Amino acid sequence: MERKTGNECTADQQLPALGIGPYLELMDKTTAQDADRKSIRMGLVMLWLSDNILDVMDVDLAPFGITESKLDMLLLLMLHEGRELITPSGIADRLGIRRASVTALLDWLEKRGWVSREQSAKDRRMIHVSITPEGRALVNQVLPTFWSTCGSLLDDLDTEERKVFEKILSKLHQSIEKKVGVGR
Amino acid sequence: MERKTGNECTADQQLPALGIGPYLELMDKTTAQDADRKSIRMGLVMLWLSDNILDVMDVDLAPFGITESKLDMLLLLMLHEGRELITPSGIADRLGIRRASVTALLDWLEKRGWVSREQSAKDRRMIHVSITPEGRALVNQVLPTFWSTCGSLLDDLDTEERKVFEKILSKLHQSIEKKVGVGR
DNA sequence: TCCTAATAGTTAGATTATCTAACTATGACT
DNA sequence: AGTCATAGTTAGATAATCTAACTATTAGGA
Secondary structure: OOOOOOOOOOOOOOOOOOOOHHHHHHHHHHOOOHHHHHHHHHHHHHHHHHHHHHHHHHHHHHHHOOOHHHHHHHHHHHHHOOOOOEOHHHHHHHHOOOHHHHHHHHHHHHHOOOEEEEEOOOOOOOEEEEEOHHHHHHHHHHHHHHHHHHHHOOOOOOHHHHHHHHHHHHHHHHHHHHHHHOOO | OOOOOOOOOOOOOOOOOOOOHHHHHHHHHHOOOHHHHHHHHHHHHHHHHHHHHHHHHHHHHHHHOOOHHHHHHHHHHHHHOOOOOEOHHHHHHHHOOOHHHHHHHHHHHHHOOOEEEEEOOOOOOOEEEEEOHHHHHHHHHHHHHHHHHHHHOOOOOOHHHHHHHHHHHHHHHHHHHHHHHOOO
């Protein structure tokens, strides 16, 4: 988690947070093959963007008292309403985290009355998790902001750019999925 | 921090980690204006990418026993060699984190002999931080991987796509910088 | 049927990266 | 000299993870 509220800045702290500039500089000193430079440079920008996109979302969600991980959990539960019952194990699998982590997240959400646990009648080891009406209300309150933050990421691209970017994004998506997907 | 080593998976856990599919579905149910859909959809992909790009970097750096935050610190110190002396406060400003956080990071790095602290003679409140030869050696060992991971993010894009993407990236960069930059 | 295996969930304890608030020197300015 | 600001640290918190060990409970084979 990282929040950048509060502000300790004083007069002489004009320096901006470390951008990518310095890294590019270092790269030029460090990298041999000139051909790669451009890709690396773009990769660096992507890395920087990644950090900051998540930040922006964090900041936008903060007023609702919820974080992305927790919203993810609620959305997952919401998507499952009316389908098969869902258990902590199932949640862990779908979110790609450990059962123990799910327990912690559920504890937090349950304490606020946004989810509820109910023991399964058939298999008493299992627990059925569901989102409560209050949880659903929260999600409905948060979603407009969530979508609008998503959409606003592309604010400065024109129609033509969006069109190309769409294709590029889907390639990147596949590409990263390959890198990350196998092991889990 | 999030590492995805270890593997608890068993036979029936075929379900992939929650992708973006479900969110798109939810969006379709939730969003009114059809015009926005495409942007939101792309924003969602960007959000997903962000998470996973950082993951990939984490995983690639892990073998070196260092994380991105810590590498960032070392790179910053390396860039400052031979220039003005740098202090924890300065580091905090440039990395966009609190002085207290810098203290923690420095403690960790110092314990491993990768950075050193030295009291300033002129102003005894200040401390000059520098990277040690060992720290420099580590960075030099890590950098090839770092660059190659950056570069590999674009692996699947062809020359034409890279060209357009470059421009798009710089727009996105500016755009996010606007959103995030003012407050700090 | 009984025993061993596996499975579900939780607990305990750790790590990473942050934060705020309070504290200790030290320096600067009136 | 006295007050105020600055530098760094400490203490204590939170979020999101993890692993390992533990407790029920079920399932499957001998």
